[in-house]
Amino acid sequence: MTEQSKAFLYQYLNNASPTGFESSGQQLWLDYLKPYIDEYIVDTYGTAVGVIGAGKAYSVVIEAHSDEISWFVNYIDDNGYLFVRRNGGSDAVIAPSMRVNLHTKKGVVTGVFGWPAIHVRDLAKDTAPKVTDLFIDVGAATKQEVLDMGIHVGTVCTFSDGLTEMNNRYYVGRALDNRMGGFMIAEVARQLKENNITLPYTLYVVNSVQEEIGLRGAEMIAHRLKPNLAICTDVTHDTQSPKYDKKEQGDLKCGDGPVLCYGPAVQNNVLDFIINVAEQQQIPFQRQAVSRSTGTDTDAFAYASEGVASALISLPLKYMHTTVETVHKDDVQNVIRLMYETLLALKGGEDFRYIR
Numbered sequence: 001m002t003e004q005s006k007a008f009l010y011q012y013l014n015n016a017s018p019t020g021f022e023s024s025g026q027q028l029w030l031d032y033l034k035p036y037i038d039e040y041i042v043d044t045y046g047t048a049v050g051v052i053g054a055g056k057a058y059s060v061v062i063e064a065h066s067d068e069i070s071w072f073v074n075y076i077d078d079n080g081y082l083f084v085r086r087n088g089g090s091d092a093v094i095a096p097s098m099r100v101n102l103h104t105k106k107g108v109v110t111g112v113f114g115w116p117a118i119h120v121r122d123l124a125k126d127t128a129p130k131v132t133d134l135f136i137d138v139g140a141a142t143k144q145e146v147l148d149m150g151i152h153v154g155t156v157c158t159f160s161d162g163l164t165e166m167n168n169r170y171y172v173g174r175a176l177d178n179r180m181g182g183f184m185i186a187e188v189a190r191q192l193k194e195n196n197i198t199l200p201y202t203l204y205v206v207n208s209v210q211e212e213i214g215l216r217g218a219e220m221i222a223h224r225l226k227p228n229l230a231i232c233t234d235v236t237h238d239t240q241s242p243k244y245d246k247k248e249q250g251d252l253k254c255g256d257g258p259v260l261c262y263g264p265a266v267q268n269n270v271l272d273f274i275i276n277v278a279e280q281q282q283i284p285f286q287r288q289a290v291s292r293s294t295g296t297d298t299d300a301f302a303y304a305s306e307g308v309a310s311a312l313i314s315l316p317l318k319y320m321h322t323t324v325e326t327v328h329k330d331d332v333q334n335v336i337r338l339m340y341e342t343l344l345a346l347k348g349g350e351d352f353r354y355i356r
Contacts, residue, residue, distance in 0.1 A: 018070030064181025065211030080140030088212030104150030222304035257284030
């Protein structure tokens with residue numbers, strides 16, 4: 001990883017990009033990507049696409065999603081406390097005592113998810129908090145003071161934790177799901193440019209919005225681009241830490257390589273092609289089986305229009321949808337490498353007829 005790449009990683013991961021409000025993160029991503037692409041597209045809801053080699057007979061997408069889970073202010077009481085609802089798959093259990101940023105037109109307002117002290121709770125009756133139990137304290141004494149800060153119903157809130165490193169092996173922070181994916185596909189584009197690679201097809205480097213509330217950004221852009229092939233990347237669960245059941249959730253481990261997914265949305269010939277690339281290039285990989293869907297943007301591409309041959313390369317991650325999401329540095333580099341080598345291995349017409 002270059003020093004420029006690492007600086008971008010930290011800037012991009014530490015920026016907030018909540019579902020429906022991804023524009024600042026998308027601008028950071030595009031600014032980094034522009035030297036490595038020929039042109040770009042930003043659609044109506046903010047999905048950003050870098051285009052390399054426009055106008056060729058076949059087209060390929062590499063894709064990640066840019067949005068993160070967050071909260072909406074849903075009610076402000078007379079004493080200045082804020083009550084919330086989810087924006088995406090936010091976890092009420094981890095929220096108490098977390099610091100938050102409230103994103104207003106006047107700037108960021110800091111606050112905390114408050115919680116009654118252990119001394120005043122009946123521990124015998126303690127239960128996991130529900131969303132309706134949560135409240136944010138921004139240091140205000142009245143509702144009007146809150147409103148004067150620029151906070152209103154609909155203001156979006158994100159946890160404030162930033163990216164760190166652990167034991168020189170792991171990246172740790174919020175929103176690695178899936179801005180780490182956005183970083184990885186940008187690195188693929190950078191390497192293609194710096195290695196003077198000319199691909200025999202059009203490449204779309206896609207950073208989709210609104211995945212966390214139903215794959216909506218990918219759904220829109222898939223219909224617009226109509227690619228022949230889509231290779232998506234997202235995170236999947238490391239199942240090694242306590243509280244996971246490997247018989248149910250598989251045996252996946254951070255540090256053991258990218259995860260290749262078997263499931264109905266994954267086109268088998270594309271999957272076999274990627275496995276062959278991994279084996280030839282000696283890139284370590286793991287396998288995962290899913291049931292009805294992958295739960296990622298792969299599903300949106302696979303079933304768009306008349307169907308797009310699609311595959312999923314996942315990054316194993318610990319503690320999903322928390323502020324301490326954790327990925328192994330080696331896995332990040334191996335996902336980048338596997339996507340890059342797969343793109344190089346696609347030679348053109350014969351390969352595209354094969355995957356249909």
